[in-house]
Each structure stands twice: as C-alpha cells, then as structure tokens.
Amino acid sequence: MNLSNLKNEYDIVVAGGGITGAGVFHEAVNRGFRVLLVEARDFAGGTSSRSSKMVHGGLRYLKQGKFLLTRTAVKERERLIKKYPGLVCPLKFILPVFDHYGPSRSSLKAGLSIYSLMAGKKQHKSYSRAEAIMKIPGIRQENLVSAVGFMDAQVDDARLVMRLIYDACHSGGTALNYTKVTGVERNRNKRVSAVTVSDESCGTCVEIKTKVFINATGVFAEKLHPSPMKDFHIRPLRGSHLVFPGHCLPLDRVISFIHPQDLRPVFLFPWEGSVFLGTTDVDHDQDMNKEPFVTPKEADYLMEGLRYILPGIDLGPEDSICSLAGVRPVLSKKKVATSKESREHVVWKDNGLVTVTGGKLTTFGLLADDALKAAKPYLPAPSFDGPAQKVKPFHEKQIHPDISIKSKQRLWARYGTAAGTIFQNYDPSLFYPVEGTNALWVEICYAAEHEQVHNLSDLLLRRVRIGLFLPRGGKHLLDKVETLCQNFLPWDTDQWEIEKRNYIKEWNACYSPPQKRKGAGDGE
Ligand SMILES: Cc1cc2nc3c(=O)[nH]c(=O)nc-3n(C[C@H](O)[C@H](O)[C@H](O)COP(=O)(O)OP(=O)(O)OC[C@H]3O[C@@H](n4cnc5c(N)ncnc54)[C@H](O)[C@@H]3O)c2cc1C
Missing domain, CATH: 1.10.8 (Helicase, Ruva Protein; domain 3)
Incomplete structure (x- = not known):
C-alpha cells in the first residue's frame, strides 16, 4: 500500500496514527464516511505505544476536582472492557496508606466510594496493616497504617491502536503509515479543500481533496494548526518507565504509591510477564524530531521511589531490561507544576480543519466524538456503501x-x-x-x-x-x-x-x- 493506491478525494483525511487519530478514523468509517488516515511515522509510533497501559478513570483527577473527566473515563473503561474482552482487561490495584505522608485512609475511602459509584458497582476495599504487609511483600512497615484496593483496567496500547485502525480498514477505510501531511489547502472561501501528503520513504508528494481535515497529531498538533487561544499551548511532558523481568518482582496487581520526593503517584505494574515502574512527568526538552529516551536522572528518581516503598529490595536501574519514554500532549495555560497540568483535551475548529489533542488513551472515544461533531457542518451525507471485500465468516x-x-x-x-x-x-x-x-x-x-x-x-x-x-x-x-x-x-x-x-x-x-x-x- 502506498500513495498510488489512494483515491483523489475523501470526505475526511485524518493525520496521526496514535490512539486519537485511530479513534477518529474508526468512528468516522463506522458512521459511513470515506476516510483516509495518514501517519508520518509508524502507527502508534508516538505517545500511544509508550503509555502506562491503563484504561482508568484516574483516581488522582478526583482529587483535583475533575469529576466530569473521571466519570467519563470510568464509563469509557467499562465500555472498553465489554467491547474488547481480553485486550482491555480488568486489573487490581493496591495503594498503601502511611500516616506521615500521602493521602489519608479516609480521603482515599471517600474518593474510592465516588469512583465505585461512577462505575455503578462497588470496586474497592480496605485492607488492614497486616493484610497490606501480606499483599505487598517487602512494603515499608514504618508508619504503614493500612492499604486500599480497587479495580481499573489494562490494555496493550499499541495493539488497541492497531485494532481500531485495522477494524476500520476492514470496514472500508484506508490507512497509510510513513505518510505525512505537509500542507493544508483552502478554497476561495477559506474552507479546507485538500491536503498535501508526502511519502516519507521516497519523498513523493500528492494532493488529496477532502471536505474535512482532522489534525490528531498529538504533541505536533500546533505545527499544522497553531493554538487559536493566546498563551494556551501544547506543553510536551515526558513520562518514562523502567521495565524489569517479571521474576525480579513477582506481582499480581498494580502497586500504586506516592513518591516521597514530590508526592506524585507512581505505579509498579505487571504487564505481559514483565514489571513496569513509572512514570516521571518532566518538561520534554529533547529534540522533538527524534525518539524520546529515558535519562539517568529519571531512572534515579523512579528507583528512589521504589526503594522508599520497598526498602529491602535488591534492585538497581541496571537490573532493568528496557526503558521507555513517551511525550504527553498536555495543554497548558500557566505552566503550573507538571503533575497539576490538566489532562483534558481540546478541539479547535477552523473552516474544515479540526484539531483534537490532549486527553488520555482511555478517553479516545470521547475525543473522536467531539472531533466529528466539530467536523459535521462541513461533511456531506455519509456516502460510503460498505467494505469492498467482505470478511469470510469463520468458525x-x-x-x-x-x-x-x-x-x-x-x-x-x-x-x-x-x-x-x-x-x-x-x-x-x-x-x-x-x-x-x-x-x-x-x-x-x-x-x-x-x-x-x-x-x-x-x-x-x-x-x-x-x-x-x-x-x-x-x-x-x-x-x-x-x-x-x-x-x-x-x-x-x-x-x-x-x-x-x-x-x-x-x-x-x-x-x-x-x-x-x-x-x-x-x-x-
Ligand atoms: C508516560 C505516559 C503514560 C501514560 N499513561 C496513560 C495511561 O495509563 N492511560 C491513559 O489513558 N493515558 C495515558 N497516557 C496518555 C496517552 O498515552 C496519550 O494521551 C495518548 O497516547 C495521545 O495519543 P495521540 O494519538 O493524541 O498522540 P500520539 O500517540 O503521539 O499520536 C500522534 C501521531 O501523529 C503523528 N504525526 C505527527 N505529525 C504528523 C503529520 N504531519 N502527518 C501525519 N502524522 C503526523 C505522529 O507521528 C504520532 O504517531 C500516558 C502518556 C504518557 C506519556
């Protein structure tokens, strides 16, 4: 598949093959539009393969008073567990409670009650100090009071992106990686009329006519559509993980703990037989055109948190087998402390150009819906009449x-x-x-x-x-x-x-x- 396979006109062209673009593509194809998705590098090659793999409401957003964001994310979590069984899987969490730092047991219980209420079922429980010690072998016992347990879910982020893209392709959409949108063309009325796309492996460019261009390019979104709001811009924040072999730290649930240095939540979670420790949340000052990487300073920060919570652990960053860094597309007004920046998404519209960025992996469905609502005035009636090839039934x-x-x-x-x-x-x-x-x-x-x-x-x-x-x-x-x-x-x-x-x-x-x-x- 390459540029020569493309039609010369689509209803919608989407740029960005991360979770946001994949979600928009999937939804738009399902609504009957003729849609092309192009990704400048690899599908899920940006932030969407580098997340903490959690499909979650985000307990900490409750603390920040973001009830709507948490409620939407909890509902999305429940929907995704049902829609993608085995790919989006329920996962247990445990959070130790100390009496000298971090959230108190009562505030956690209150937060978790709201969390369960939002899910429509009780999904949390309290553990005594003795139970906490049993459930989290090696846990710091000094000042340990108890623990709370709750449920969220986990996903292979890159596979979810691929699932959305290929399900949509089987329904008649077209998706190309290593193809970049390099320009947006407009007609005399300033409406979007076409985009220029370039094949990144050979440099060939073509112009593709489209009614709507959806810019879902994550941290790169302002390159194609500068923020229309004064002093409100994308602030790229890097988040890093260290990966350890599963046998170093056998876990049957996520240990969520508060880092003693800056009181941020950090997770130690099992995934596919390995254990991930993360994340950091720092301004990304590496070259944006290159792959991000975890710095030794970030690794030290993560290890400091781990050694504080599991003091006897005989593990150093050199025991990790891999490290993984990703860059969050966070929208920022005042440059507050990184972890206090909002994780909500934005939709900007400009005569057929719709930019959707920010948000979370978990809420991709909401982002897709909002982007398509913004695109609606420019879209024709759905004209697509089903996939070219029928998938053969299989037993x-x-x-x-x-x-x-x-x-x-x-x-x-x-x-x-x-x-x-x-x-x-x-x-x-x-x-x-x-x-x-x-x-x-x-x-x-x-x-x-x-x-x-x-x-x-x-x-x-x-x-x-x-x-x-x-x-x-x-x-x-x-x-x-x-x-x-x-x-x-x-x-x-x-x-x-x-x-x-x-x-x-x-x-x-x-x-x-x-x-x-x-x-x-x-x-x-
Ligand atoms: C460390 C970390 C942990 C996280 N953990 C979680 C979590 O557990 N749960 C959760 O819900 N969320 C989590 N998030 C947030 C979530 O991962 C992101 O919000 C989400 O992946 C962003 O997806 P995106 O599609 O907008 O961006 P991306 O995945 O970056 O996709 C944008 C794509 O656009 C492409 N592109 C750029 N320019 C062009 C162009 N001109 N033409 C075509 N394509 C272009 C890029 O190559 C890129 O692939 C985490 C984020 C980080 C960094």
Missing part, C-alpha cells in the same frame, strides 16, 4: 486442534475478526510463544505480512512487543525472525543485515536501560 471448528485455548484467546482479543485469517493461513507449528514472552511467533509472521511493517522496530516494538521484554531488545532472536519473515518483507540478505543493525542501534539509543547506555550523560 472455531476450523481452528487446528493443536492450537491451545490460551493462544486462541490471545489472538481473538488482539486481532478481532482478523484472527480468523491467522488461524487459517499459518502453520500450526508457529502458534507457540517466543521464549520469555507471551507473544506468539505467528503474530510476528502475520504482522510482517499484513500490518504495514517498514522496519524491525515497527515489528518488534509495536506490533508484537517482544523488544520491550527481552534482553538487548531480543537481539539473539533476529536471525530467527529473518528466517520466518523473509517471505513477507521485501528485503534481500544485505537489506536484512542493515535492518537488524538499525534496529539494535535504535534500541540501544532509546530503549536500553539508561545506566547501561554507552556514554549515558544526563541528557537533560
């Missing part, structure tokens, strides 16, 4: 008997109806996990063949996430990946060598544990 009975229930569940959850293609088209011997991860080899093959993979980072960091869970990004498996995927990717032997080298170089620069990085300075 469980057609699945090879050797494929385990766990693998089946994983594939249905992550790929939706496309799982049928996976069951039908690949050898049953590929349906086993990549050593040390939950991902299946068949997912790597499927992604290489069907999910617009341009390089090994697309494949190993975002389609299947094994580059985040394996030492040195899974370098030891690259030859096997080559053997299995050589028929699906257009690379000869020399090109495979280049791709493997580039992947390792990128992983070392931006995903390796900061303390192990060559010449790791502070980076700030």
Whole structure:
C-alpha cells in the first residue's frame, strides 16, 4: 500500500496514527464516511505505544476536582472492557496508606466510594496493616497504617491502536503509515479543500481533496494548526518507565504509591510477564524530531521511589531490561507544576480543519466524538456503501486442534475478526510463544505480512512487543525472525543485515536501560 493506491478525494483525511487519530478514523468509517488516515511515522509510533497501559478513570483527577473527566473515563473503561474482552482487561490495584505522608485512609475511602459509584458497582476495599504487609511483600512497615484496593483496567496500547485502525480498514477505510501531511489547502472561501501528503520513504508528494481535515497529531498538533487561544499551548511532558523481568518482582496487581520526593503517584505494574515502574512527568526538552529516551536522572528518581516503598529490595536501574519514554500532549495555560497540568483535551475548529489533542488513551472515544461533531457542518451525507471485500465468516471448528485455548484467546482479543485469517493461513507449528514472552511467533509472521511493517522496530516494538521484554531488545532472536519473515518483507540478505543493525542501534539509543547506555550523560 502506498500513495498510488489512494483515491483523489475523501470526505475526511485524518493525520496521526496514535490512539486519537485511530479513534477518529474508526468512528468516522463506522458512521459511513470515506476516510483516509495518514501517519508520518509508524502507527502508534508516538505517545500511544509508550503509555502506562491503563484504561482508568484516574483516581488522582478526583482529587483535583475533575469529576466530569473521571466519570467519563470510568464509563469509557467499562465500555472498553465489554467491547474488547481480553485486550482491555480488568486489573487490581493496591495503594498503601502511611500516616506521615500521602493521602489519608479516609480521603482515599471517600474518593474510592465516588469512583465505585461512577462505575455503578462497588470496586474497592480496605485492607488492614497486616493484610497490606501480606499483599505487598517487602512494603515499608514504618508508619504503614493500612492499604486500599480497587479495580481499573489494562490494555496493550499499541495493539488497541492497531485494532481500531485495522477494524476500520476492514470496514472500508484506508490507512497509510510513513505518510505525512505537509500542507493544508483552502478554497476561495477559506474552507479546507485538500491536503498535501508526502511519502516519507521516497519523498513523493500528492494532493488529496477532502471536505474535512482532522489534525490528531498529538504533541505536533500546533505545527499544522497553531493554538487559536493566546498563551494556551501544547506543553510536551515526558513520562518514562523502567521495565524489569517479571521474576525480579513477582506481582499480581498494580502497586500504586506516592513518591516521597514530590508526592506524585507512581505505579509498579505487571504487564505481559514483565514489571513496569513509572512514570516521571518532566518538561520534554529533547529534540522533538527524534525518539524520546529515558535519562539517568529519571531512572534515579523512579528507583528512589521504589526503594522508599520497598526498602529491602535488591534492585538497581541496571537490573532493568528496557526503558521507555513517551511525550504527553498536555495543554497548558500557566505552566503550573507538571503533575497539576490538566489532562483534558481540546478541539479547535477552523473552516474544515479540526484539531483534537490532549486527553488520555482511555478517553479516545470521547475525543473522536467531539472531533466529528466539530467536523459535521462541513461533511456531506455519509456516502460510503460498505467494505469492498467482505470478511469470510469463520468458525472455531476450523481452528487446528493443536492450537491451545490460551493462544486462541490471545489472538481473538488482539486481532478481532482478523484472527480468523491467522488461524487459517499459518502453520500450526508457529502458534507457540517466543521464549520469555507471551507473544506468539505467528503474530510476528502475520504482522510482517499484513500490518504495514517498514522496519524491525515497527515489528518488534509495536506490533508484537517482544523488544520491550527481552534482553538487548531480543537481539539473539533476529536471525530467527529473518528466517520466518523473509517471505513477507521485501528485503534481500544485505537489506536484512542493515535492518537488524538499525534496529539494535535504535534500541540501544532509546530503549536500553539508561545506566547501561554507552556514554549515558544526563541528557537533560
Ligand atoms: C508516560 C505516559 C503514560 C501514560 N499513561 C496513560 C495511561 O495509563 N492511560 C491513559 O489513558 N493515558 C495515558 N497516557 C496518555 C496517552 O498515552 C496519550 O494521551 C495518548 O497516547 C495521545 O495519543 P495521540 O494519538 O493524541 O498522540 P500520539 O500517540 O503521539 O499520536 C500522534 C501521531 O501523529 C503523528 N504525526 C505527527 N505529525 C504528523 C503529520 N504531519 N502527518 C501525519 N502524522 C503526523 C505522529 O507521528 C504520532 O504517531 C500516558 C502518556 C504518557 C506519556
């Protein structure tokens, strides 16, 4: 798929293949519009593969008095758990309560009662001090009073983006990665009439006519549409995680705790067999055109919090296997303390140009709805008459008997109806996990063949996430990946060598544990 496959006119062109753009694309296609999504780099290559993976109301927003935001997010969480079972999964949280710092037990109980009320069911409970010590092995006992437990949910962020994009493509939408919107054209009445898009791999540009252009480019949104409000701009805030092998810190729930240095909430959470520690919240002063990376200073901050809450822990940042930084598109008026900045989204309109940015992964549905409401006056009646190709119905009975229930569940959850293609088209011997991860080899093959993979980072960091869970990004498996995927990717032997080298170089620069990085300075 490339620029030559595109029509020369759409009802809507969306720029940005993160969760916001994917949500708008999915919703607009479902409403019957002819929609093109273009992403300048890889789908979910920006912030939307670097989140804390939580589909949550955000307990701390309650404390800031953001009742509407919390209520909307809680409702979205419930909707997404139902709509994407197995991809969006309920997850237990526990928060220890101390009597010398952090929120009191009574304020937490009050907040959690409201939280449960918003969800329409009781989802929290209190633990005594003894229970807290049992549930959180190694917890700081000095000044520990009790703990509270509650439910939220977890998702593979990049897979949710892919699910939205490919479900919409199966319904007739068109999506292209490595394609950038470089200009917005207007007619004599100043209405949007077309956009210029450029193929980032070869530099070719084409003009595509459109009634509406939706700018969902996250932290880059002001490049295409400067803020219409005085002194109200995007403030890029970096959030970082360290990833540890699961056996270092076996967890069955998220430990949410307050960092002693700045009283911010920090999470230690299990995900796909590994444990993530994060996040930070700092002004992002790295080059915006390059991949963000975790600095040693951020790693020290995270480790300080972890050692405070689990004082006996024998773990250093050098024990992490990976690090991951993302940049939040936060809208800021007064540049208050980073964690006090609002996480609400904005929609700006200008004659057929609609910008939607800010918000959270959890509330992508709301962002999509608001963006399409703003676009409505410029849109024709929905004209799209169904997908070009019908998805063939597929029955469980057609699945090879050797494929385990766990693998089946994983594939249905992550790929939706496309799982049928996976069951039908690949050898049953590929349906086993990549050593040390939950991902299946068949997912790597499927992604290489069907999910617009341009390089090994697309494949190993975002389609299947094994580059985040394996030492040195899974370098030891690259030859096997080559053997299995050589028929699906257009690379000869020399090109495979280049791709493997580039992947390792990128992983070392931006995903390796900061303390192990060559010449790791502070980076700030
Ligand atoms: C560390 C961290 C933890 C977080 N944790 C959570 C969480 O647990 N739960 C939650 O709900 N939210 C969380 N968030 C917030 C959430 O991740 C973001 O709000 C969300 O991912 C933003 O998505 P987006 O699509 O707007 O931006 P992005 O994902 O950055 O997507 C924008 C895309 O636009 C593309 N683009 C830029 N310019 C152009 C152009 N000219 N043409 C085409 N494409 C272009 C970029 O390449 C990029 O891929 C977290 C954020 C961070 C940083």
